[in-house]
Amino acid sequence: MHLFDTMQNRFVELDLRESGHVSIYACGPTVYDVPHLGHARTALTYDILKRYLQWSGYTVTLVSNITDIDDKIISRSAEEGISEHDLTTTYTKIYIQQLREFGIADPDHRPQATEYVSEMIEIISRLIHQEAAYEIVGSGVYFSVNAFDGYGALVGRTAGDLRESAQARITSDEEKEDPLDFALWKAAKPGEPTWESPWGPGRPGWHIECVAMSLDILGDGFDIHGGGTDLAFPHHENERAEAEASGHAFARHWMHSAMLNVNGEKMAKSLGNFRTLGDALKEYGSRSLKLAMLQAHYRSIMELSDETMAGAIGGIERIDAFFRRMRGAGIEKSSISEGMKQRFVAAMNTDMGTPDAIGVIFETISGGNSALDGENIDDAEVALATVTELLSVLGLDQIDQDTDSDIDSLLSKREIARTKRDFAAADKIRNLLQDKGVEIEDTPDGPIWRRL
């Protein structure tokens, strides 16, 4: 499988630490609010990657963290007058629950930052020992960017470049040796949650938690580190510096998924333009939302407008109509089409090309529908098997047809009326069901129905 590696800035063949096993660390959210669609898009990217790799025969370990200590959490809990712990517990629960509703499988591990403070302290101690970090008494411990060759390489820049473009922004922090140096440990301020450390009470700094958690669970030199593009710098670059300067081999590959925009702007809590996952799930349903997201490549910016969603809802309807029709005709799955499977695999192997992969599925659906029209049962069976299999790889499995004896009995009454050519009576039943939100589709094999 080829993926675009941010660090190498090109497409590379996945080069695994251990053949047959893929270890992935995907940066999760800071839980101070409900998840929005952007979080969902990123989580979906790594969920699909995992599903696809597993389907391809790999063993996959996916770790996705929850960051439950940072400045925003502290200020939000102060605003709401509840403890940091209560705040993060609440939002962690909501995050997990809504991702499940969205149809994203739980990662294999979901570590929380606050459970890893002692590991973080250990890494910081080692960094100080290696002279890659220094303490400023009363302020905290800082990473010394000068001690790490190639700082900035993840985003294709040099420390010099960064210093230059940082000048305008950074309020040159008094005692830091270099304006690029960043906090590893922050000395306690009144009223903040704190942990004991060799440098006095304080709390973790720049995303050292991800280093501690990824190395602890996945080990040195794990395969893929991912997250949203907004994390590439400084978040991920700082992690890389921390890990490698402390003597650990870090991620072999870096992946970044693109932002989800609203009216041309990044969806973000800070911009106040976000749409929550919960609301979107209610409005569009999980499968439509997933289809919409997967119809855009994970590395391209996508707009999620009502028009986009209308398109995706139509797509899901097409998929479901296909299954209803096959079921109604009594078609059973047979073996899957090798040709279509190969095209699907080729699309996915090319940097996880889900839009192309979905194109292959829709073409199979068209082929299956045509086959059924032509009473070519063998081909219809192959199409049904293929569509079922490939959709499951993308987590877009069909919803099971529900059963309802009341509807069935009304349907048979209508069929009797229709045989008698009493269309007035037949249409009355159809309207009745329509009012109940049930739509009838007549097929040569009898009527089928669906809930609207």
Place this chain on the structure above:
RNA sequence: GCGUCGGUGCCCGAGCGGCCUAAGGGAGCGGCCUGCAAAGCCGUACAAUCGCGGGUUCAAAUCCCGCCCGGCGCUCCA
């Protein structure tokens, strides 16, 4: 400002030197099927053209140069 990614039909969105007379989805139109619908199928218009202008090449949406426009990043954001 610096860096980076991108600008493809009515909308979304693939394609990234010849297979492009530009995939796939949605919306439109015509036909078939149907008692009528729905679903499906077939056909079809929308891209004589892929932001604009140059260039390279036998050949460019695809490569190069310039310009315009937009996203993201440049200290705690997925």
